[in-house]
Amino acid sequence: MKITIIYGNQRKGSTYNSVQLLKEELNRNGTIEYSEVFLPADLPEFCRGCFDCILKGEEHCPDKKQIQSVIAKMLSADGVILASPVYALDVSAPMKNLLDHLCYLWLAHRPDNQFFTKTGFVLSTSAGKGTKRTNRTLKLTLDYLGFKRVYSYGVNVAASDWSGISEKKKTKIKADLTKKAAKFYKATINRENLRFRPKTRGIFLMMKNLIKTYDDDNLDKNYWLKQGWLNGNSPYKKEVISEEK
Numbered sequence: 669m670k671i672t673i674i675y676g677n678q679r680k681g682s683t684y685n686s687v688q689l690l691k692e693e694l695n696r697n698g699t700i701e702y703s704e705v706f707l708p709a710d711l712p713e714f715c716r717g718c719f720d721c722i723l724k725g726e727e728h729c730p731d732k733k734q735i736q737s738v739i740a741k742m743l744s745a746d747g748v749i750l751a752s753p754v755y756a757l758d759v760s761a762p763m764k765n766l767l768d769h770l771c772y773l774w775l776a777h778r779p780d781n782q783f784f785t786k787t788g789f790v791l792s793t794s795a796g797k798g799t800k801r802t803n804r805t806l807k808l809t810l811d812y813l814g815f816k817r818v819y820s821y822g823v824n825v826a827a828s829d830w831s832g833i834s835e836k837k838k839t840k841i842k843a844d845l846t847k848k849a850a851k852f853y854k855a856t857i858n859r860e861n862l863r864f865r866p867k868t869r870g871i872f873l874m875m876k877n878l879i880k881t882y883d884d885d886n887l888d889k890n891y892w893l894k895q896g897w898l899n900g901n902s903p904y905k906k907e908v909i910s911e912e913k
Protein backbone atom coordinates (compact mmCIF):
# COMPACT_ATOMS: atom_id res chain seq x y z
CA MET A 669 0.00 0.00 0.00
CA LYS A 670 1.19 3.51 -0.80
CA ILE A 671 0.46 6.49 1.41
CA THR A 672 1.38 10.10 0.78
CA ILE A 673 1.71 12.38 3.80
CA ILE A 674 1.51 16.15 3.43
CA TYR A 675 2.66 18.18 6.44
CA GLY A 676 1.47 21.77 6.84
CA ASN A 677 4.66 22.72 8.68
CA GLN A 678 8.31 21.75 8.60
CA ARG A 679 9.20 21.53 12.28
CA LYS A 680 9.35 18.06 13.79
CA GLY A 681 6.95 19.03 16.57
CA SER A 682 3.64 17.68 17.83
CA THR A 683 1.99 17.36 14.42
CA TYR A 684 4.94 15.52 12.88
CA ASN A 685 5.34 13.22 15.89
CA SER A 686 1.61 12.44 16.02
CA VAL A 687 1.86 11.43 12.36
CA GLN A 688 4.86 9.22 13.22
CA LEU A 689 2.67 7.44 15.80
CA LEU A 690 -0.02 7.02 13.15
CA LYS A 691 2.61 5.58 10.79
CA GLU A 692 3.81 3.15 13.47
CA GLU A 693 0.26 1.95 13.99
CA LEU A 694 -0.38 1.67 10.24
CA ASN A 695 2.82 -0.34 9.84
CA ARG A 696 1.51 -2.86 12.36
CA ASN A 697 -1.40 -3.51 9.97
CA GLY A 698 0.66 -4.15 6.83
CA THR A 699 3.51 -3.10 4.56
CA ILE A 700 3.32 0.53 3.54
CA GLU A 701 5.44 2.67 1.25
CA TYR A 702 5.36 6.34 2.28
CA SER A 703 5.94 9.47 0.29
CA GLU A 704 6.25 12.74 2.24
CA VAL A 705 5.65 16.37 1.32
CA PHE A 706 6.69 19.22 3.61
CA LEU A 707 5.08 22.63 3.30
CA PRO A 708 6.04 25.29 2.53
CA ALA A 709 9.36 23.82 1.26
CA ASP A 710 7.67 21.70 -1.42
CA LEU A 711 5.21 24.41 -2.46
CA PRO A 712 6.82 27.74 -1.55
CA GLU A 713 4.74 30.14 -3.66
CA PHE A 714 1.32 31.35 -2.63
CA CYS A 715 -1.57 30.98 -5.06
CA ARG A 716 -1.76 34.32 -6.88
CA GLY A 717 -5.48 34.01 -7.59
CA CYS A 718 -4.82 34.45 -11.32
CA PHE A 719 -7.57 31.91 -12.22
CA ASP A 720 -5.28 30.47 -14.91
CA CYS A 721 -5.58 26.89 -13.62
CA ILE A 722 -9.37 27.12 -13.57
CA LEU A 723 -10.00 29.07 -16.78
CA LYS A 724 -7.03 28.21 -19.03
CA GLY A 725 -5.70 24.91 -17.67
CA GLU A 726 -3.45 23.73 -14.85
CA GLU A 727 -0.42 23.86 -17.18
CA HIS A 728 -0.74 27.67 -17.02
CA CYS A 729 -0.26 27.87 -13.22
CA PRO A 730 2.91 29.87 -12.45
CA ASP A 731 3.72 27.25 -9.80
CA LYS A 732 2.87 24.25 -11.99
CA LYS A 733 6.17 22.47 -11.39
CA GLN A 734 5.76 22.36 -7.61
CA ILE A 735 2.00 21.82 -7.45
CA GLN A 736 1.99 19.11 -10.12
CA SER A 737 4.74 17.29 -8.25
CA VAL A 738 2.60 17.31 -5.07
CA ILE A 739 -0.50 16.21 -7.01
CA ALA A 740 1.48 13.39 -8.67
CA LYS A 741 2.41 12.12 -5.19
CA MET A 742 -1.26 12.27 -4.13
CA LEU A 743 -2.35 10.44 -7.28
CA SER A 744 0.26 7.71 -6.97
CA ALA A 745 -0.93 6.83 -3.44
CA ASP A 746 -3.79 4.66 -2.24
CA GLY A 747 -4.36 6.96 0.72
CA VAL A 748 -3.44 10.56 1.53
CA ILE A 749 -2.75 12.04 4.98
CA LEU A 750 -3.05 15.81 5.45
CA ALA A 751 -1.55 17.00 8.76
CA SER A 752 -1.51 20.55 10.08
CA PRO A 753 -0.88 22.41 13.31
CA VAL A 754 -3.74 24.72 14.30
CA TYR A 755 -2.88 28.36 13.67
CA ALA A 756 -5.52 31.01 14.46
CA LEU A 757 -8.08 28.22 14.91
CA ASP A 758 -7.56 26.78 11.43
CA VAL A 759 -4.97 25.20 9.11
CA SER A 760 -1.46 26.66 8.77
CA ALA A 761 -0.96 29.14 5.91
CA PRO A 762 1.30 26.78 3.90
CA MET A 763 -1.42 24.10 4.14
CA LYS A 764 -4.12 26.59 3.11
CA ASN A 765 -1.92 27.49 0.15
CA LEU A 766 -1.93 23.84 -0.96
CA LEU A 767 -5.73 23.69 -0.59
CA ASP A 768 -6.03 26.83 -2.75
CA HIS A 769 -3.75 25.33 -5.42
CA LEU A 770 -5.96 22.22 -5.52
CA CYS A 771 -9.23 24.06 -6.24
CA TYR A 772 -9.17 23.42 -10.00
CA LEU A 773 -9.45 19.69 -9.17
CA TRP A 774 -12.62 20.11 -7.10
CA LEU A 775 -15.84 18.43 -8.24
CA ALA A 776 -16.97 21.93 -9.26
CA HIS A 777 -14.24 22.06 -11.92
CA ARG A 778 -12.08 19.23 -13.27
CA PRO A 779 -11.88 16.42 -10.71
CA ASP A 780 -9.49 13.52 -11.35
CA ASN A 781 -11.48 10.31 -11.03
CA GLN A 782 -8.41 8.54 -9.65
CA PHE A 783 -9.23 10.37 -6.40
CA PHE A 784 -12.74 8.86 -6.30
CA THR A 785 -11.43 5.55 -4.99
CA LYS A 786 -8.83 6.97 -2.59
CA THR A 787 -9.02 7.31 1.17
CA GLY A 788 -7.90 10.27 3.24
CA PHE A 789 -6.87 10.95 6.83
CA VAL A 790 -6.74 14.44 8.29
CA LEU A 791 -4.84 15.16 11.49
CA SER A 792 -4.30 18.33 13.46
CA THR A 793 -2.77 19.34 16.78
CA SER A 794 -3.49 22.48 18.77
CA ALA A 795 -2.46 23.86 22.14
CA GLY A 796 -6.04 24.03 23.35
CA LYS A 797 -8.67 24.69 20.69
CA GLY A 798 -9.32 24.55 16.97
CA THR A 799 -8.72 20.98 15.75
CA LYS A 800 -12.38 20.49 14.88
CA ARG A 801 -12.45 23.47 12.54
CA THR A 802 -8.98 22.65 11.17
CA ASN A 803 -9.93 19.05 10.39
CA ARG A 804 -13.14 20.30 8.79
CA THR A 805 -11.12 22.56 6.48
CA LEU A 806 -8.76 19.70 5.56
CA LYS A 807 -11.60 17.21 5.09
CA LEU A 808 -13.62 19.60 2.92
CA THR A 809 -10.88 19.59 0.31
CA LEU A 810 -10.62 15.79 0.25
CA ASP A 811 -14.43 15.56 0.09
CA TYR A 812 -14.56 18.01 -2.81
CA LEU A 813 -11.76 16.17 -4.62
CA GLY A 814 -14.14 13.21 -4.45
CA PHE A 815 -12.27 10.99 -1.96
CA LYS A 816 -14.17 7.84 -1.07
CA ARG A 817 -13.59 8.00 2.68
CA VAL A 818 -11.96 10.55 4.96
CA TYR A 819 -10.97 9.85 8.58
CA SER A 820 -9.94 12.48 11.08
CA TYR A 821 -8.05 12.93 14.33
CA GLY A 822 -7.44 16.07 16.34
CA VAL A 823 -5.71 16.53 19.66
CA ASN A 824 -5.21 19.44 22.05
CA VAL A 825 -1.68 18.87 23.28
CA ALA A 826 -1.42 21.78 25.76
CA ALA A 827 2.16 22.35 24.59
CA SER A 828 4.19 24.27 22.04
CA ASP A 829 6.31 21.24 21.13
CA TRP A 830 6.32 17.43 21.34
CA SER A 831 8.80 17.43 24.23
CA GLY A 832 6.35 19.49 26.30
CA ILE A 833 3.56 16.91 26.08
CA SER A 834 2.96 14.76 29.15
CA GLU A 835 3.62 11.01 28.92
CA LYS A 836 -0.01 10.41 29.87
CA LYS A 837 -1.17 12.48 26.89
CA LYS A 838 1.26 10.71 24.53
CA THR A 839 -0.09 7.32 25.67
CA LYS A 840 -3.62 8.55 24.99
CA ILE A 841 -2.64 9.84 21.50
CA LYS A 842 -1.06 6.47 20.71
CA ALA A 843 -4.14 4.57 21.91
CA ASP A 844 -6.48 6.81 19.90
CA LEU A 845 -4.34 6.44 16.79
CA THR A 846 -4.19 2.64 17.13
CA LYS A 847 -7.95 2.53 16.56
CA LYS A 848 -7.99 5.18 13.85
CA ALA A 849 -5.06 3.57 12.00
CA ALA A 850 -6.82 0.21 11.89
CA LYS A 851 -9.94 1.79 10.36
CA PHE A 852 -7.94 3.84 7.85
CA TYR A 853 -5.83 0.83 6.85
CA LYS A 854 -8.85 -1.41 6.41
CA ALA A 855 -10.69 1.13 4.28
CA THR A 856 -7.60 1.83 2.19
CA ILE A 857 -6.86 -1.81 1.47
CA ASN A 858 -10.52 -2.35 0.57
CA ARG A 859 -10.95 1.03 -1.08
CA GLU A 860 -12.06 -0.18 -4.51
CA ASN A 861 -14.96 -2.10 -3.00
CA LEU A 862 -16.33 0.50 -0.62
CA ARG A 863 -19.66 2.13 -1.32
CA PHE A 864 -19.45 5.67 -2.70
CA ARG A 865 -20.74 8.26 -0.25
CA PRO A 866 -24.17 9.74 -1.10
CA LYS A 867 -22.77 13.19 -0.27
CA THR A 868 -20.01 12.94 -2.91
CA ARG A 869 -22.43 11.55 -5.48
CA GLY A 870 -24.85 14.35 -4.67
CA ILE A 871 -22.23 17.05 -5.23
CA PHE A 872 -21.19 15.34 -8.48
CA LEU A 873 -24.80 15.29 -9.76
CA MET A 874 -25.36 18.90 -8.76
CA MET A 875 -22.20 19.95 -10.59
CA LYS A 876 -23.12 17.87 -13.63
CA ASN A 877 -26.45 19.72 -13.93
CA LEU A 878 -24.71 23.08 -13.58
CA ILE A 879 -21.78 22.34 -15.91
CA LYS A 880 -24.20 21.15 -18.63
CA THR A 881 -25.47 24.72 -18.87
CA TYR A 882 -21.99 26.27 -19.42
CA ASP A 883 -20.89 27.73 -22.79
CA ASP A 884 -19.43 25.18 -25.22
CA ASP A 885 -15.95 26.73 -25.03
CA ASN A 886 -15.79 26.39 -21.22
CA LEU A 887 -12.78 24.33 -20.13
CA ASP A 888 -14.62 22.53 -17.31
CA LYS A 889 -17.51 21.61 -19.62
CA ASN A 890 -15.14 20.22 -22.23
CA TYR A 891 -13.34 18.20 -19.57
CA TRP A 892 -16.63 16.73 -18.32
CA LEU A 893 -17.65 15.95 -21.92
CA LYS A 894 -14.31 14.23 -22.53
CA GLN A 895 -14.81 12.08 -19.44
CA GLY A 896 -18.26 11.19 -20.80
CA TRP A 897 -19.81 12.49 -17.56
CA LEU A 898 -22.32 14.67 -19.40
CA ASN A 899 -23.32 11.80 -21.71
CA GLY A 900 -24.56 9.28 -19.17
CA ASN A 901 -21.14 7.83 -18.33
CA SER A 902 -21.03 8.06 -14.52
CA PRO A 903 -17.86 7.38 -12.51
CA TYR A 904 -20.23 6.03 -9.86
CA LYS A 905 -21.71 3.26 -11.97
CA LYS A 906 -19.39 0.50 -10.83
CA GLU A 907 -21.00 -0.13 -7.48
CA VAL A 908 -20.76 -1.77 -4.15
CA ILE A 909 -19.33 -5.20 -3.73
CA SER A 910 -18.90 -5.15 0.01
CA GLU A 911 -19.18 -2.56 2.75
CA GLU A 912 -16.65 -1.72 5.44
CA LYS A 913 -17.49 -3.08 8.87
Ligand SMILES: Cc1cc2nc3c(=O)[nH]c(=O)nc-3n(C[C@H](O)[C@H](O)[C@H](O)COP(=O)(O)O)c2cc1C
Pocket residue numbers: 677679680681682683684753754755756757758793794795796797798825827828829830
Ligand atom coordinates in the same frame (compact mmCIF):
# COMPACT_ATOMS: atom_id res chain seq x y z
C1 LIG B 1 1.16 31.10 14.89
C2 LIG B 1 0.53 30.11 15.81
C3 LIG B 1 -0.84 30.12 15.99
C4 LIG B 1 -1.44 29.21 16.86
N1 LIG B 1 -2.81 29.23 17.01
C5 LIG B 1 -3.40 28.37 17.86
C6 LIG B 1 -4.81 28.38 18.04
O1 LIG B 1 -5.55 29.11 17.41
N2 LIG B 1 -5.35 27.50 18.93
C7 LIG B 1 -4.57 26.65 19.67
O2 LIG B 1 -5.11 25.92 20.48
N3 LIG B 1 -3.22 26.59 19.49
C8 LIG B 1 -2.62 27.41 18.60
N4 LIG B 1 -1.26 27.37 18.40
C9 LIG B 1 -0.48 26.28 19.06
C10 LIG B 1 -0.25 25.11 18.12
O3 LIG B 1 -1.41 24.78 17.39
C11 LIG B 1 0.17 23.83 18.85
O4 LIG B 1 1.20 24.07 19.75
C12 LIG B 1 0.55 22.75 17.85
O5 LIG B 1 0.56 21.51 18.49
C13 LIG B 1 1.90 23.03 17.22
O6 LIG B 1 2.22 22.00 16.31
P1 LIG B 1 3.74 21.65 15.91
O7 LIG B 1 4.43 21.25 17.18
O8 LIG B 1 3.62 20.58 14.92
O9 LIG B 1 4.31 22.93 15.35
C14 LIG B 1 -0.65 28.25 17.55
C15 LIG B 1 0.74 28.24 17.34
C16 LIG B 1 1.33 29.14 16.48
C17 LIG B 1 2.83 29.10 16.25
